Amino acid sequence: MKAIKTITASVGLLFSTHVFAADVAANFSALFDVAGLVAFVIGFYLVGAGCYSLYTWSKGNQGKSIGSVIQSMLVGTFLTSIAWVYQLMKSSFIGENPEGVTIESGGAFNLALDAAAASASASVHASGFGRFIPDSTIKTILAFVFFVGFCAFISGVYSIKDIGSQQGGQHPLLSPTIKIFGGVLCMNITWFGCFVSALLDIPALCSGG
Structure with a gap:
């Protein structure tokens, strides 16, 4: 009886973990949309503020240089x-990567x-230690990494507007x-991972290896 209870509890825990991981992955997908919307709103504001500054x-109010205004509008x-x-950035130095994020126009x-x-999870799950990790867990981890990357990318593009100003610091491009x-x-x-794997000759870093 005790063994049955233990098995039942273990199955229940595994199921709840699976469902939780699936929910987290879905939440990151929703947050991806939110991040894109925030980027659009900030961009719209910068363009509008730039038009007003122009x-x-x-009219003779030259509080900001014309260069900084145009730079802000461009950002x-x-x-x-x-x-x-x-x-554009992805195509420039990565090219076609079916396991990476591809955002259509x-x-x-x-x-x-x-x-x-889903694509990256299938690759990871089919090789290395990924075989022993639930697919939903891998998707959650990948969704988190993708989301953090998207936020960092948006932040980097936004930071371009500070290049040449005092807010840019000593290394404004860095x-x-x-x-x-x-x-x-x-x-x-x-x-x-595969790029570093080939560079350092460590096959385990490449999900396809």
């Missing part, structure tokens, strides 16, 4: 088109994360560059 500048345009900017962020997590490239790599984590 108007006041034309705002990037944020309103964050899916296109990310896809139109900004289907939620579907982009779901598809990427922070945006790290965030942008780090974000792209996080959203293509399996590609990055």
Whole structure:
């Protein structure tokens, strides 16, 4: 009787963990959409504020330089088109990666994360230690990494507006560059793992190995 109770409790715990992991992965998918919306709103504000600054500048109020205003508007345009900017960055130095986040024009962020997590999870689950980890758990971990990467990418693009200003610090290009490239790599984590694997000759780092 005691053994039956133990087995029942173990199965229940495993099931609840599986359901919890699935719910967390779904929540990250929803947060992906929220992050994309926040980027769009901030970008729209920057473009609008830039247009107003240009108007006041034309009236003789030159509180900001025309260069900084245009730079801010350009960053705002990037944020309103964050899916296109990310896809451009990904295509530039990663290329086609079926296991990474691919955001189609139109900004289907939620579907982009779901598809990427499913594809990468299948690859990880089929090799190495991934065989012993529940598929839902792998998807949750990947969804978290993708989401953190997306937020870092958005933050990096936003930080471009501070280049050349006092807010940019002593190394104004360093922070945006790290965030942008780090974000792209996080959203293509399996590609990055295989890249490091080939570089260091450590097969275990590549999910396909």
